[in-house]
Amino acid sequence: MAYDPARGKRIREAISLGNFRKVHALAAELNVSVAAVSRWQNGGHTSLESACALARLLDVSLDWLLLGRGAIDGHKNSTISATELLWVTALRGRSAASQSNLIGLLESIPREHVLR
Template sequence: MDLSAPWHVPVSCRLSVVRPTTDTLPSIKTERLPMSNRGDRLRLAMEARGVRKQHALAFQLQVHESAITRWKANRSLSLDNAVAVCSALDISLDWLLLGRGTMDFHKVSETKTVGSEENYLLAPFKQLSQLLSQQTNACLQALIFSLLTDVSPK
C-alpha cells in the first residue's frame, strides 16, 4: 500500500457521518466535558459522529483497525493521520490534537460575518484554499489558530 499517494476511496465505501439529534444522543455535550488526552477526544468524536464500528473509519482512512485502537489509547498519531481523522469526522484539528476550543470550533469560524475592511485578507485566503489540498488547508488553519493563540493578549 502506498501511503504517500492521495487516497481515492469510492463514494460507496466512504464513511457516512451521522449527525446525532437530541432524540438519538440526548446527553452528549462536547463543550463542557474535560478531555485529558487526545485518545479521549477521539473516542468522544467518534461517539458524537455516530461512528459505532471503527473498521469503517479505518477503511476510509486506509489504515489498519489496530491503528485506531492505538490512537484511542492515546498512542502516537502522525499529523497526516490526525488531519485525515479530523476531515473524516468533521472535527477541529486544534481540538483533537491540543484540546483547544470545541469539537466544532472550525465551523464557528466559518459562520462569522466578515466586514469589508477584513475582506482584503479573506479573498486571497479563499483563493489559496481552493488551490491547496484539504490536508494542507487543515495544517495551515491549525498553524494560523496556533499563532493567534500565541499572540493574543492573555
Template sequence: MSSRGDRMVQAMRLRGMTKQHALAFAIGVNESTVTRWKNDGPMSVEHAVMLCTALDISLDWFLTGAGPIDAPRPQVAPPCSESGFLASMRQADTALSEQSKLLLAAFIQSIVTKQQGL
C-alpha cells in the same frame, strides 16, 4: 483534561461512528492503527488531519482539547456587488503584470462567452 484518545472516541460517538473499522476504512488505515490512536499512541500530523476531516472536527480540539469540537466552516465571501467587482478589477489592473492581465481578460471572456452560449 481528556486525552487525545478520549477525544477521538467522543468525536466518533458524536458523529455516529460506532465502529473503529469504519473510521479506519474512512482514513485508509488498519483497525489496529485506530486502536493504537485510541490508546494515545503515536500519530502523524497527516493522519491527525485525515481523522479530523473524516469526523468533521477541529484539529485544535482533537490535539489539545482547546476550543470547540466542530471543525471551522470556511468563510463564504458575501456576494460581490458590481462596484465591488469593479474595484477589484482596478486593484488587479495596478497589481498585475501585462501578461497576467491578458490571461485574466482571456479567462473572463471565456466565462462570458460560455454564459452567453456562444
C-alpha cells in the same frame, strides 16, 4: 505525536459523535489498520496526516482534536468574513504601533463607505 491520554479521550469522543459505529468502518474509510485507530483512541502515536484525515472525516476541529484547544466544532465558526480574516492576517507580525495606526485608520472610515 507522543502518547497523550487526553487526546485519546477526545478522539474517542469524536468517533462516538460521528457516523461510525464500528472501528473497522472508520479504519477502512481512512485506509489505516484497526490497530492504528485503537492506538489513537488510547492516546498513542498519531501522524499529523492521519490526524488531519480523521478530523476532516469526523468533521471536528483539528486544534481541538490534537491539542484540546477551542471547541470540537470550532472549525465551523463562520462569524468572521473572508475580508475580516485578511485584515487579521495582515495585522499579524506588524509592530504594536503599526497595528494601532491601522486600526485607527479603519475606525476613522465612516461605516457607509465600508465594502461588504
